[in-house]
Amino acid sequence: MEFKSLFTTSFFADIQKSRDETDLPHVTFLLCGILTALITIFFIGFIFQNAYPTFENQGLINFLTGNKWSYTDGVYGVRIFLLGTIIITFLTMIMAVPLGIFTAIYLAEYASEKTANMIRPFVELLVGIPSVVYGIFGFLILSNLFREYIEPAISNNLGFISIFYDTSPTSGTSILLASTILTIMILPTIVSISEYAMRSVPKEYSQGSFAMGTTHWETIRNIVLPTASGGIYSSIILGMMRAMGETMAVVMVVGILTKVPNSIFSGGYPMTSKILNDIGYHVAIPEHKSALCAVAAVLFALEILFVAIARKMGGNK
Known part of the structure:
Protein backbone atom coordinates (compact mmCIF):
# COMPACT_ATOMS: atom_id res chain seq x y z
CA MET A 1 0.00 0.00 0.00
CA GLU A 2 2.81 2.37 0.87
CA PHE A 3 4.59 1.63 -2.44
CA LYS A 4 1.37 2.16 -4.39
CA SER A 5 0.73 5.47 -2.61
CA LEU A 6 4.28 6.60 -3.26
CA PHE A 7 4.05 5.67 -6.94
CA THR A 8 0.70 7.42 -7.37
CA THR A 9 1.91 10.55 -5.59
CA SER A 10 5.09 10.65 -7.69
CA PHE A 11 3.18 10.05 -10.93
CA PHE A 12 0.65 12.82 -10.41
CA ALA A 13 3.37 15.11 -9.12
CA ASP A 14 5.12 14.74 -12.47
CA ILE A 15 1.90 15.58 -14.31
CA GLN A 16 1.28 18.62 -12.10
CA LYS A 17 4.86 19.75 -12.65
CA SER A 18 4.30 19.53 -16.39
CA ARG A 19 1.17 21.66 -16.12
CA ASP A 20 2.81 24.22 -13.89
CA GLU A 21 5.87 24.60 -16.08
CA THR A 22 3.97 24.27 -19.40
CA ASP A 23 7.16 22.58 -20.52
CA LEU A 24 6.55 20.75 -23.81
CA PRO A 25 9.79 18.69 -23.68
CA HIS A 26 9.00 17.61 -20.12
CA VAL A 27 5.48 16.50 -21.12
CA THR A 28 6.85 14.68 -24.17
CA PHE A 29 9.44 12.80 -22.12
CA LEU A 30 6.82 11.93 -19.48
CA LEU A 31 4.45 10.52 -22.09
CA CYS A 32 7.26 8.50 -23.67
CA GLY A 33 8.12 7.07 -20.27
CA ILE A 34 4.47 6.18 -19.60
CA LEU A 35 4.14 4.58 -23.05
CA THR A 36 7.25 2.48 -22.49
CA ALA A 37 5.95 1.32 -19.11
CA LEU A 38 2.55 0.45 -20.59
CA ILE A 39 4.12 -1.55 -23.42
CA THR A 40 6.20 -3.50 -20.91
CA ILE A 41 3.18 -4.15 -18.68
CA PHE A 42 1.10 -5.24 -21.67
CA PHE A 43 3.85 -7.57 -22.89
CA ILE A 44 4.28 -9.21 -19.48
CA GLY A 45 0.53 -9.50 -19.03
CA PHE A 46 0.04 -11.07 -22.46
CA ILE A 47 2.71 -13.72 -21.94
CA PHE A 48 1.68 -14.74 -18.43
CA GLN A 49 -2.06 -14.55 -19.12
CA ASN A 50 -1.69 -16.98 -22.00
CA ALA A 51 0.68 -19.17 -20.00
CA TYR A 52 -1.57 -19.39 -16.94
CA PRO A 53 -3.85 -22.22 -18.22
CA THR A 54 -0.80 -24.47 -18.70
CA PHE A 55 0.59 -23.62 -15.26
CA GLU A 56 -2.83 -24.32 -13.76
CA ASN A 57 -3.40 -27.62 -15.57
CA GLN A 58 0.13 -29.02 -15.33
CA GLY A 59 1.23 -27.46 -12.07
CA LEU A 60 4.23 -25.16 -12.02
CA ILE A 61 6.55 -27.73 -10.44
CA ASN A 62 5.50 -30.49 -12.82
CA PHE A 63 5.90 -28.13 -15.77
CA LEU A 64 9.42 -27.14 -14.72
CA THR A 65 10.60 -30.66 -13.87
CA GLY A 66 8.76 -32.79 -16.42
CA ASN A 67 10.66 -34.41 -19.29
CA LYS A 68 7.71 -35.31 -21.50
CA TRP A 69 6.28 -32.89 -24.03
CA SER A 70 3.32 -34.30 -25.94
CA TYR A 71 0.65 -32.26 -27.66
CA THR A 72 -1.34 -35.47 -28.24
CA ASP A 73 -1.42 -36.46 -24.57
CA GLY A 74 -1.69 -32.92 -23.28
CA VAL A 75 1.46 -33.34 -21.14
CA TYR A 76 3.99 -30.53 -21.07
CA GLY A 77 7.33 -30.55 -19.27
Whole structure:
Protein backbone atom coordinates (compact mmCIF):
# COMPACT_ATOMS: atom_id res chain seq x y z
CA MET A 1 0.00 0.00 0.00
CA GLU A 2 2.81 2.37 0.87
CA PHE A 3 4.59 1.63 -2.44
CA LYS A 4 1.37 2.16 -4.39
CA SER A 5 0.73 5.47 -2.61
CA LEU A 6 4.28 6.60 -3.26
CA PHE A 7 4.05 5.67 -6.94
CA THR A 8 0.70 7.42 -7.37
CA THR A 9 1.91 10.55 -5.59
CA SER A 10 5.09 10.65 -7.69
CA PHE A 11 3.18 10.05 -10.93
CA PHE A 12 0.65 12.82 -10.41
CA ALA A 13 3.37 15.11 -9.12
CA ASP A 14 5.12 14.74 -12.47
CA ILE A 15 1.90 15.58 -14.31
CA GLN A 16 1.28 18.62 -12.10
CA LYS A 17 4.86 19.75 -12.65
CA SER A 18 4.30 19.53 -16.39
CA ARG A 19 1.17 21.66 -16.12
CA ASP A 20 2.81 24.22 -13.89
CA GLU A 21 5.87 24.60 -16.08
CA THR A 22 3.97 24.27 -19.40
CA ASP A 23 7.16 22.58 -20.52
CA LEU A 24 6.55 20.75 -23.81
CA PRO A 25 9.79 18.69 -23.68
CA HIS A 26 9.00 17.61 -20.12
CA VAL A 27 5.48 16.50 -21.12
CA THR A 28 6.85 14.68 -24.17
CA PHE A 29 9.44 12.80 -22.12
CA LEU A 30 6.82 11.93 -19.48
CA LEU A 31 4.45 10.52 -22.09
CA CYS A 32 7.26 8.50 -23.67
CA GLY A 33 8.12 7.07 -20.27
CA ILE A 34 4.47 6.18 -19.60
CA LEU A 35 4.14 4.58 -23.05
CA THR A 36 7.25 2.48 -22.49
CA ALA A 37 5.95 1.32 -19.11
CA LEU A 38 2.55 0.45 -20.59
CA ILE A 39 4.12 -1.55 -23.42
CA THR A 40 6.20 -3.50 -20.91
CA ILE A 41 3.18 -4.15 -18.68
CA PHE A 42 1.10 -5.24 -21.67
CA PHE A 43 3.85 -7.57 -22.89
CA ILE A 44 4.28 -9.21 -19.48
CA GLY A 45 0.53 -9.50 -19.03
CA PHE A 46 0.04 -11.07 -22.46
CA ILE A 47 2.71 -13.72 -21.94
CA PHE A 48 1.68 -14.74 -18.43
CA GLN A 49 -2.06 -14.55 -19.12
CA ASN A 50 -1.69 -16.98 -22.00
CA ALA A 51 0.68 -19.17 -20.00
CA TYR A 52 -1.57 -19.39 -16.94
CA PRO A 53 -3.85 -22.22 -18.22
CA THR A 54 -0.80 -24.47 -18.70
CA PHE A 55 0.59 -23.62 -15.26
CA GLU A 56 -2.83 -24.32 -13.76
CA ASN A 57 -3.40 -27.62 -15.57
CA GLN A 58 0.13 -29.02 -15.33
CA GLY A 59 1.23 -27.46 -12.07
CA LEU A 60 4.23 -25.16 -12.02
CA ILE A 61 6.55 -27.73 -10.44
CA ASN A 62 5.50 -30.49 -12.82
CA PHE A 63 5.90 -28.13 -15.77
CA LEU A 64 9.42 -27.14 -14.72
CA THR A 65 10.60 -30.66 -13.87
CA GLY A 66 8.76 -32.79 -16.42
CA ASN A 67 10.66 -34.41 -19.29
CA LYS A 68 7.71 -35.31 -21.50
CA TRP A 69 6.28 -32.89 -24.03
CA SER A 70 3.32 -34.30 -25.94
CA TYR A 71 0.65 -32.26 -27.66
CA THR A 72 -1.34 -35.47 -28.24
CA ASP A 73 -1.42 -36.46 -24.57
CA GLY A 74 -1.69 -32.92 -23.28
CA VAL A 75 1.46 -33.34 -21.14
CA TYR A 76 3.99 -30.53 -21.07
CA GLY A 77 7.33 -30.55 -19.27
CA VAL A 78 9.98 -27.95 -19.96
CA ARG A 79 12.92 -29.51 -18.10
CA ILE A 80 14.83 -30.65 -21.22
CA PHE A 81 14.48 -27.24 -22.88
CA LEU A 82 15.28 -25.38 -19.67
CA LEU A 83 18.45 -27.39 -19.12
CA GLY A 84 19.37 -26.97 -22.78
CA THR A 85 19.15 -23.20 -22.36
CA ILE A 86 21.11 -23.22 -19.09
CA ILE A 87 23.89 -25.49 -20.42
CA ILE A 88 24.38 -23.52 -23.64
CA THR A 89 24.35 -20.21 -21.75
CA PHE A 90 26.76 -21.49 -19.10
CA LEU A 91 29.24 -22.78 -21.69
CA THR A 92 28.93 -19.51 -23.61
CA MET A 93 29.76 -17.46 -20.54
CA ILE A 94 32.78 -19.65 -19.70
CA MET A 95 34.25 -18.68 -23.07
CA ALA A 96 32.93 -15.12 -23.42
CA VAL A 97 33.67 -13.67 -19.97
CA PRO A 98 37.47 -14.16 -19.92
CA LEU A 99 37.84 -13.17 -23.57
CA GLY A 100 35.63 -10.12 -23.19
CA ILE A 101 37.15 -8.85 -19.95
CA PHE A 102 40.74 -9.42 -21.09
CA THR A 103 39.98 -7.52 -24.30
CA ALA A 104 38.43 -4.69 -22.29
CA ILE A 105 41.49 -4.57 -20.01
CA TYR A 106 43.77 -4.31 -23.03
CA LEU A 107 41.72 -1.54 -24.65
CA ALA A 108 41.32 0.43 -21.43
CA GLU A 109 44.74 -0.03 -19.82
CA TYR A 110 47.40 -1.21 -22.26
CA ALA A 111 46.51 -0.17 -25.81
CA SER A 112 47.53 3.24 -27.10
CA GLU A 113 44.68 5.53 -28.08
CA LYS A 114 45.45 4.93 -31.75
CA THR A 115 45.46 1.15 -31.36
CA ALA A 116 42.28 1.19 -29.28
CA ASN A 117 40.53 3.33 -31.88
CA MET A 118 41.54 0.82 -34.55
CA ILE A 119 40.35 -2.25 -32.66
CA ARG A 120 37.16 -0.86 -31.12
CA PRO A 121 35.19 -0.45 -34.41
CA PHE A 122 35.78 -4.10 -35.29
CA VAL A 123 34.43 -5.19 -31.91
CA GLU A 124 31.42 -2.89 -32.21
CA LEU A 125 30.78 -4.07 -35.78
CA LEU A 126 29.81 -7.48 -34.42
CA VAL A 127 26.67 -5.91 -32.93
CA GLY A 128 25.29 -5.03 -36.35
CA ILE A 129 25.60 -8.48 -37.90
CA PRO A 130 22.15 -10.16 -38.14
CA SER A 131 21.62 -13.36 -36.18
CA VAL A 132 20.87 -15.36 -39.30
CA VAL A 133 24.26 -14.38 -40.75
CA TYR A 134 25.94 -15.71 -37.61
CA GLY A 135 23.92 -18.89 -38.07
CA ILE A 136 24.97 -19.27 -41.71
CA PHE A 137 28.61 -18.69 -40.77
CA GLY A 138 28.38 -21.30 -38.04
CA PHE A 139 26.53 -23.87 -40.14
CA LEU A 140 28.54 -23.57 -43.35
CA ILE A 141 32.03 -22.81 -42.03
CA LEU A 142 32.50 -23.44 -38.32
CA SER A 143 30.57 -26.73 -38.32
CA ASN A 144 33.08 -28.26 -40.78
CA LEU A 145 36.00 -26.89 -38.77
CA PHE A 146 34.59 -28.29 -35.55
CA ARG A 147 33.69 -31.67 -37.07
CA GLU A 148 37.06 -32.21 -38.77
CA TYR A 149 39.51 -30.71 -36.28
CA ILE A 150 38.30 -29.21 -33.01
CA GLU A 151 35.87 -31.84 -31.76
CA PRO A 152 38.16 -34.82 -32.59
CA ALA A 153 41.12 -33.10 -30.90
CA ILE A 154 39.15 -32.45 -27.70
CA SER A 155 37.48 -35.86 -27.72
CA ASN A 156 40.75 -37.76 -28.32
CA ASN A 157 42.57 -35.98 -25.50
CA LEU A 158 39.80 -35.43 -22.96
CA GLY A 159 37.32 -38.10 -24.01
CA PHE A 160 37.85 -40.01 -20.77
CA ILE A 161 35.67 -37.28 -19.23
CA SER A 162 32.14 -37.96 -20.39
CA ILE A 163 31.20 -34.36 -21.18
CA PHE A 164 34.13 -34.17 -23.64
CA TYR A 165 33.40 -37.46 -25.41
CA ASP A 166 32.00 -37.05 -28.92
CA THR A 167 29.19 -39.59 -29.33
CA SER A 168 28.23 -38.39 -32.85
CA PRO A 169 31.42 -37.27 -34.61
CA THR A 170 29.77 -36.74 -38.00
CA SER A 171 26.85 -34.54 -36.93
CA GLY A 172 28.54 -31.14 -37.25
CA THR A 173 26.04 -29.49 -34.89
CA SER A 174 26.56 -29.33 -31.15
CA ILE A 175 26.19 -27.35 -27.96
CA LEU A 176 29.85 -26.34 -28.25
CA LEU A 177 29.30 -24.89 -31.72
CA ALA A 178 26.20 -22.98 -30.59
CA SER A 179 28.07 -21.62 -27.58
CA THR A 180 30.96 -20.52 -29.78
CA ILE A 181 28.62 -18.56 -32.05
CA LEU A 182 26.93 -16.99 -29.02
CA THR A 183 30.33 -16.08 -27.59
CA ILE A 184 31.10 -14.07 -30.71
CA MET A 185 27.68 -12.44 -30.59
CA ILE A 186 27.86 -11.22 -26.97
CA LEU A 187 31.51 -10.13 -27.00
CA PRO A 188 30.69 -6.50 -27.97
CA THR A 189 28.37 -6.17 -24.98
CA ILE A 190 30.93 -7.41 -22.47
CA VAL A 191 33.88 -5.59 -24.04
CA SER A 192 32.18 -2.21 -24.54
CA ILE A 193 30.52 -1.93 -21.12
CA SER A 194 33.53 -3.31 -19.24
CA GLU A 195 35.94 -0.98 -21.05
CA TYR A 196 33.72 2.00 -20.28
CA ALA A 197 33.56 0.98 -16.62
CA MET A 198 37.35 0.69 -16.42
CA ARG A 199 37.90 4.02 -18.15
CA SER A 200 35.49 5.60 -15.67
CA VAL A 201 37.75 4.76 -12.73
CA PRO A 202 39.33 8.05 -11.60
CA LYS A 203 42.95 8.34 -12.72
CA GLU A 204 43.89 9.48 -9.21
CA TYR A 205 43.24 5.94 -7.97
CA SER A 206 45.74 4.42 -10.37
CA GLN A 207 48.27 7.21 -9.87
CA GLY A 208 48.09 6.75 -6.12
CA SER A 209 48.68 3.04 -6.56
CA PHE A 210 51.68 3.64 -8.82
CA ALA A 211 53.08 6.07 -6.26
CA MET A 212 53.12 3.22 -3.73
CA GLY A 213 55.37 1.19 -6.05
CA THR A 214 52.84 -1.29 -7.44
CA THR A 215 53.10 -2.65 -10.98
CA HIS A 216 50.59 -1.91 -13.70
CA TRP A 217 48.98 -5.34 -13.41
CA GLU A 218 48.77 -5.09 -9.61
CA THR A 219 47.03 -1.74 -10.00
CA ILE A 220 44.57 -3.22 -12.47
CA ARG A 221 43.89 -6.23 -10.26
CA ASN A 222 43.63 -4.40 -6.93
CA ILE A 223 42.28 -0.98 -7.93
CA VAL A 224 40.75 -0.82 -11.41
CA LEU A 225 38.84 -4.11 -11.50
CA PRO A 226 37.27 -3.83 -8.01
CA THR A 227 36.26 -0.22 -8.65
CA ALA A 228 34.78 -1.05 -12.06
CA SER A 229 33.22 -4.33 -10.91
CA GLY A 230 29.65 -2.97 -11.00
CA GLY A 231 29.89 -2.20 -14.71
CA ILE A 232 31.73 -5.43 -15.41
CA TYR A 233 29.10 -7.52 -13.62
CA SER A 234 26.36 -5.69 -15.48
CA SER A 235 28.05 -6.41 -18.82
CA ILE A 236 28.22 -10.09 -17.94
CA ILE A 237 24.56 -10.22 -16.96
CA LEU A 238 23.47 -8.37 -20.12
CA GLY A 239 25.62 -10.69 -22.23
CA MET A 240 24.06 -13.67 -20.50
CA MET A 241 20.59 -12.33 -21.25
CA ARG A 242 21.49 -11.96 -24.93
CA ALA A 243 22.85 -15.51 -25.05
CA MET A 244 19.83 -16.91 -23.26
CA GLY A 245 17.33 -15.21 -25.56
CA GLU A 246 19.06 -15.75 -28.91
CA THR A 247 17.07 -17.90 -31.31
CA MET A 248 17.89 -17.95 -35.00
CA ALA A 249 21.64 -18.51 -34.88
CA VAL A 250 21.25 -21.18 -32.19
CA VAL A 251 18.56 -23.08 -34.07
CA MET A 252 20.81 -23.35 -37.11
CA VAL A 253 23.79 -24.89 -35.31
CA VAL A 254 22.63 -26.67 -32.15
CA GLY A 255 20.61 -29.50 -33.68
CA ILE A 256 17.63 -31.06 -31.90
CA LEU A 257 18.07 -33.47 -29.00
CA THR A 258 14.93 -34.33 -27.04
CA LYS A 259 16.82 -35.50 -23.97
CA VAL A 260 19.20 -33.95 -21.50
CA PRO A 261 22.59 -33.65 -23.27
CA ASN A 262 25.49 -35.55 -21.73
CA SER A 263 28.32 -34.00 -23.74
CA ILE A 264 29.25 -30.60 -25.13
CA PHE A 265 29.36 -32.31 -28.55
CA SER A 266 25.74 -33.43 -28.29
CA GLY A 267 22.90 -31.53 -29.81
CA GLY A 268 20.61 -29.51 -27.60
CA TYR A 269 17.11 -28.13 -27.49
CA PRO A 270 16.93 -24.73 -25.75
CA MET A 271 13.64 -23.01 -25.00
CA THR A 272 13.99 -20.50 -27.82
CA SER A 273 14.39 -23.31 -30.35
CA LYS A 274 11.31 -25.08 -29.02
CA ILE A 275 9.20 -21.95 -29.38
CA LEU A 276 10.46 -21.18 -32.88
CA ASN A 277 10.09 -24.74 -34.17
CA ASP A 278 6.53 -25.23 -32.86
CA ILE A 279 4.82 -21.85 -32.93
CA GLY A 280 3.92 -21.95 -36.62
CA TYR A 281 2.19 -25.33 -36.32
CA HIS A 282 0.41 -24.98 -32.98
CA VAL A 283 -0.46 -21.33 -32.48
CA ALA A 284 -4.03 -21.88 -33.72
CA ILE A 285 -4.79 -24.40 -30.96
CA PRO A 286 -5.39 -22.61 -27.63
CA GLU A 287 -3.97 -25.36 -25.42
CA HIS A 288 -0.81 -25.67 -27.49
CA LYS A 289 -0.38 -21.90 -27.70
CA SER A 290 -0.67 -21.71 -23.91
CA ALA A 291 2.03 -24.36 -23.50
CA LEU A 292 4.43 -22.45 -25.74
CA CYS A 293 3.61 -19.19 -23.94
CA ALA A 294 4.44 -21.00 -20.69
CA VAL A 295 7.88 -21.79 -22.11
CA ALA A 296 8.24 -18.13 -23.03
CA ALA A 297 7.12 -17.13 -19.54
CA VAL A 298 9.83 -19.27 -17.93
CA LEU A 299 12.44 -17.74 -20.22
CA PHE A 300 11.07 -14.27 -19.54
CA ALA A 301 11.14 -14.85 -15.78
CA LEU A 302 14.84 -15.75 -16.04
CA GLU A 303 15.45 -12.57 -18.02
CA ILE A 304 13.66 -10.47 -15.38
CA LEU A 305 15.76 -12.12 -12.69
CA PHE A 306 18.98 -11.21 -14.46
CA VAL A 307 17.79 -7.63 -15.06
CA ALA A 308 17.16 -7.32 -11.32
CA ILE A 309 20.62 -8.70 -10.57
CA ALA A 310 22.22 -6.29 -13.04
CA ARG A 311 20.38 -3.32 -11.50
CA LYS A 312 21.33 -4.43 -8.01
CA MET A 313 24.99 -4.79 -8.90
CA GLY A 314 25.04 -1.50 -10.76
CA GLY A 315 23.37 0.24 -7.84
CA ASN A 316 25.71 -1.18 -5.24
CA LYS A 317 28.81 -0.15 -7.15
